[in-house]
Each structure stands twice: as C-alpha cells, then as structure tokens.
Amino acid sequence: MITGKNYIGNKLSALGTISHKTINPKLNIENTTEFIEATFEEIEEAAQLASEAFKVFRKVSGVQKAAFLNAIANEILVLDQELINAYTTESGLPEGRALGERGRTIMQLKSFADLVSNEDWKGNKFDAAIPDRQPLPKDDLRKTVTPLGPVVVFGASNFPFAFSTAGGDTASALAAGCPVIVKAHEMHSGTSELVASAIIKAAEKTGMPNGVFSHLSGRGPIVGSALVNHSKVKAVGFTGSINAGRAIFNLASKREEPIPVYAEMGSINPVIITPLAIANRGEAIASTYAGSITVGTGQFCTNPGLIITTENDKTEDFIQDLANKTVAIEPQCMLHPNIKAGYNKNEASVTSQEGVKTVAKIEGELKNNFVASAIASVSGANFLANPKIHQEVFGPFSLVVKSKDEDQLVAIIEALEGQLTGTIIAEKEDIENLTDIVDALTNRVGRIIFNGVPTGVEVCPSMHHGGPYPASSDSKFTSVGVDAIYRWVRPVSYQSFPTELLPESLKNN
Structure with a gap:
C-alpha cells in the first residue's frame, strides 16, 4: 500500500x-x-x-x-x-x-x-x-576489493x-x-x-x-x-x-x-549511414529508425538523436522518407508536463538555428502531454559551425546531418561531446573504408553498434553503458x-x- x-x-x-x-x-x-x-x-x-x-x-x-x-x-x-x-x-x-x-x-x-x-x-x-630474494626479500601480498560505504x-x-x-x-x-x-x-x-x-x-x-x-x-x-x-x-x-x-x-x-x-x-547517440546502405536498403533503414526514434516517445538515453550521412543524389529522398515514416507513427504521451515542455523548448531551439530545416513534424492539436515527433536536417558545415545544434532533444526527434564527404563526416564525429553510443549502418562492401569512422567513434562513445539500433541496452557482462563526458x-x-x-x-x-x-x-x- x-x-x-x-x-x-x-x-x-x-x-x-x-x-x-x-x-x-x-x-x-x-x-x-x-x-x-x-x-x-x-x-x-x-x-x-x-x-x-x-x-x-x-x-x-x-x-x-x-x-x-x-x-x-x-x-x-x-x-x-x-x-x-x-x-x-x-x-x-x-x-x-x-x-x-x-x-x-x-x-x-x-x-x-x-x-x-x-x-x-x-x-x-x-x-x-x-x-630469501636478493637484494631484498619479498613480503606476502594479497589484494582484494572492499565496499566504499x-x-x-x-x-x-x-x-x-x-x-x-x-x-x-x-x-x-x-x-x-x-x-x-x-x-x-x-x-x-x-x-x-x-x-x-x-x-x-x-x-x-x-x-x-x-x-x-x-x-x-x-x-x-x-x-x-x-x-x-x-x-x-x-x-x-x-x-x-x-x-x-x-x-x-x-x-x-x-x-x-x-x-x-x-x-x-545526456547523449544524442550518432548514427552513421553510408550512401551504399541508403542506396541498397534506404526504405528499410528509414522504417527501422522511425521506430527507434519514436519508441517510448523518444524518452531513452540511447535515442538516436543524430543521423549523419554523406550527401549524394539519394540523400534527400532518404531524409524525406525517414521524416514521413516518423511522423506517421501515432503520437504518444510523455512522462510529465515538465518533460513535454523541455522537449518543445529544445526542439524549437535546434530547429531555429541557421541552416536547420524541419523536414516533417506532426501537425494539429494533440492530447494532454502528447508531443509532435519531428525530423530536421542541416549541412555538415552548419553543424560544425554551431554547437547549439549539438544539444540533446529528449523525445521523438532526430537531426540528419549531410556531410559533403567522408573527411567532413569524421570531423563531425570528432566535434561531438562524449556519447553513450555510436552506430554504423553499412554494407559489406563498405567495411574496408570504415576504419577512420570506427576510430573516431571509439574516441567519442562507450558502445558501437553495427547495423542495428542504439535503443535497447542488453543486461550482460559484455555491455558497457557509459562514455566520455557528458555521457x-x-x-x-x-x-x-x-x-x-x-x-x-x-x-x-x-x-x-x-x-x-x-x-x-x-x-x-
């Protein structure tokens, strides 16, 4: 009781x-x-x-x-x-x-x-x-651990x-x-x-x-x-x-x-998606990530709040598809009015920055404490120039960053604060070209996922749920x-x- x-x-x-x-x-x-x-x-x-x-x-x-x-x-x-x-x-x-x-x-x-x-x-x-060790004897030594208090x-x-x-x-x-x-x-x-x-x-x-x-x-x-x-x-x-x-x-x-x-x-959990992965299975990736972005109304520390790809002729179509699929998912209730207010404030702050475009957002009147999921996009140059865009939006929101090439993509990863997770979505043919991306992510995150989603944290001895500050x-x-x-x-x-x-x-x- x-x-x-x-x-x-x-x-x-x-x-x-x-x-x-x-x-x-x-x-x-x-x-x-x-x-x-x-x-x-x-x-x-x-x-x-x-x-x-x-x-x-x-x-x-x-x-x-x-x-x-x-x-x-x-x-x-x-x-x-x-x-x-x-x-x-x-x-x-x-x-x-x-x-x-x-x-x-x-x-x-x-x-x-x-x-x-x-x-x-x-x-x-x-x-x-x-x-009898020379020149000095060695004492018996035993080490264990003791609780802090x-x-x-x-x-x-x-x-x-x-x-x-x-x-x-x-x-x-x-x-x-x-x-x-x-x-x-x-x-x-x-x-x-x-x-x-x-x-x-x-x-x-x-x-x-x-x-x-x-x-x-x-x-x-x-x-x-x-x-x-x-x-x-x-x-x-x-x-x-x-x-x-x-x-x-x-x-x-x-x-x-x-x-x-x-x-x-905090963590925005960057997801890197290669152009080849988008070309081969962009629609499936968009569906998977629309679900990951909105699951639990995005109220997870491992929510994929940042998606990074290298711009080509299929990039805009993928972003639009991801946005459409995300906002097509029925709105959900947040944990508390204060969390809803925080989501709305931070989403507005990011999307109001120079160069940030809201691709799709749920429109219309919502029930009490339900929120509008949204997808926005920005160029790699604008993202690198403005740390305000890097902030966490705790809820069903993700920002897609369009890098001009792989060098800029790596620079974007290196510019991030510490994160809980980083994800790579790639094809087998990409693997030999991923070393720099893996190295950059390893320096910024505590867990790297390959061809999966960051949401969901397995409870097992091999799991590491932590990362460089402020994760x-x-x-x-x-x-x-x-x-x-x-x-x-x-x-x-x-x-x-x-x-x-x-x-x-x-x-x-």
Whole structure:
C-alpha cells in the first residue's frame, strides 16, 4: 500500500510539512496520494543508520547478499498488479512497457545475486613471500576489493523500475556490500515507495541490518543536496540530465571529503549511414529508425538523436522518407508536463538555428502531454559551425546531418561531446573504408553498434553503458551489466598479514 511516507530503515516516517503529488500525464491530473518530503532530521537518521548498517553489511557473505537480492526480486513480484497500476498511472507508459521493465529489473537483481554468490568477481590477487630474494626479500601480498560505504541513488524519470529504486545502481551497490539511500524521483513517488517496501521486506526476511536501505521523498535539490553533502555518504549513483548530474558532481567534489559520483547523463547517440546502405536498403533503414526514434516517445538515453550521412543524389529522398515514416507513427504521451515542455523548448531551439530545416513534424492539436515527433536536417558545415545544434532533444526527434564527404563526416564525429553510443549502418562492401569512422567513434562513445539500433541496452557482462563526458561522469565504468558493481568498491592490499586477520576470500591461498 502507498502511504506517502519515507522509509528510514525499516520505519515509516513523515515528520515534514512539505508535500507533493504525482501526476497522471495521460489525464493531466494529480494523483491522490500526498508524499511527505523528507526533513533534515530524517535525512540525518537515514545516513546514520546506513553508516551503522555498513559495519555489519560489508562483512555479510556473498551467499547471504545473493539471498537478499533474490528476495527483493521475489517481493517485487508479490506486489503484482498494484505496482503495475502505480507505474502506468504515474508515467503514462503502457502496461506492456511496465511488465517488460519489471522483468528487466528482476533479471538485474538475479544477475548480481549470481555474481556475488562466490568470490570470483573480486579478482583477488596473490603474491607469495620470497624471504630469501636478493637484494631484498619479498613480503606476502594479497589484494582484494572492499565496499566504499553508504551510497545515495537518485531515481530516474524515464525508467521507474530499471534505473530507479531497485534498479541497476541499487542492485549493484547492495551486491558490493554498500547500504543504499534512494532519493525517489518525484514523478513516480508512489511506484518508488512500493518498490522500497519490497526491499525493506526482503531485508527483514533475510536478516539484513536495519538501515541497509532507506527511501526518501523530495522535489528539487534540497533533499538531494543534503544527502550528497552528508559525511556518512561515500558515493552517488545518478541517471538524468546533464545539468542535474553536473550539479551533483560539483557538490560531491567540493565536500571536505570528495566522493565519486557515477552519473549517466545526456547523449544524442550518432548514427552513421553510408550512401551504399541508403542506396541498397534506404526504405528499410528509414522504417527501422522511425521506430527507434519514436519508441517510448523518444524518452531513452540511447535515442538516436543524430543521423549523419554523406550527401549524394539519394540523400534527400532518404531524409524525406525517414521524416514521413516518423511522423506517421501515432503520437504518444510523455512522462510529465515538465518533460513535454523541455522537449518543445529544445526542439524549437535546434530547429531555429541557421541552416536547420524541419523536414516533417506532426501537425494539429494533440492530447494532454502528447508531443509532435519531428525530423530536421542541416549541412555538415552548419553543424560544425554551431554547437547549439549539438544539444540533446529528449523525445521523438532526430537531426540528419549531410556531410559533403567522408573527411567532413569524421570531423563531425570528432566535434561531438562524449556519447553513450555510436552506430554504423553499412554494407559489406563498405567495411574496408570504415576504419577512420570506427576510430573516431571509439574516441567519442562507450558502445558501437553495427547495423542495428542504439535503443535497447542488453543486461550482460559484455555491455558497457557509459562514455566520455557528458555521457557519463566517469567513462571507465558502466551503469548496466554486472561490471556496474565495480563503481562501489575500491582495492586494498594486505601485506605480511596473519591469516586469522585476513578477509575470508584471501585466506585460502
């Protein structure tokens, strides 16, 4: 049941006087529950509880942590239709999307449970002592990883399950041995509270220490800033806009003890399409990309917001076909009136720049919080000359850039900020000429796709979901897949240590 209260460890709390309601974007009305925003007293209590829980939780065995993560997955499933209804009511997304995202969230939890059920993931290193080595003896050295401490996770607006309360950041931090404090996204506070209740039940059933998880509500930066600045917090996970992610990063870096912020932020995900691919299968590519641009109303961090090709006699026909197919797809609802307003503002900003032409845009009156998808185009020269055209338009929009030749195409890629993904659509005959493009993309993105679409992020060990700034705040780490756990641990070496004092995973070698 949704209460509108905060979870301070396993205790429901509502000390505050400030509240908010979520919005049903399809009906454009407020939902009924009032969510009481956390006070500084509650933030303090949650942080202190997390710090005390860490002393115990960091030493919990991998098998016990696996049982905890699996129990979370089971408790989420127990919520059944109540949770699905909250998701659709607060997001405007369809039930099928809710079920799919819930399935992904369950899979993530179980993947981390499998990972930590043994110690292999720690990558322990052993160097035996050589006491008679000349000119100096060598000590026994053993290296492992240890969890950082309490982690604050900010829920994402566009993934109420998979990148929020029990999403990848929370699952990986708990797997690492770090207590988690979730700051719920205000757009889906009810959904978030229900998932939080599942985590609390799982913690109690598996004997985890009180404070291993807390859940706080709060709009704007007040609650988030207080959490990031708290001395007991040792790391932050964030998925959202560049402005918010950078603000959190700046706060964390200015602390007396700076802490890492693993922020996954903006990306326009360039797609390079060769002229030969357009000539051979332009219509099929246009159909595929019209679907990719508009899926989920374009509200994905991997939405293909930039398409680059080399201009020839078929380029304009392809762009027009892509535009026609895109706007022929029925308009969809965005997550929130504020996200719709942001889309409209940014789309207007890009299309108002010199040389940018709107090729097609849905016209006419739309339902509440539904938006008009659009395709625009611009020359390579204009794109290179104007960084304002490079900005992300979060929604069903893509800009097609027409380069004059391959050299300019490579220059366009090199001029981009860091991106999550880059895609190459090409024919077999193109492969020998793609080396410069691949090299340029490798320097700017975290994942390169060949003859596919960037939307859709597989949860598996080989996935890297991150990239050079501003795609993420630290390009060395992924926020998807089991390697996400390495954000929340640090290496530590033990030199000439008595066996009895070593961590369990270092004793048997």
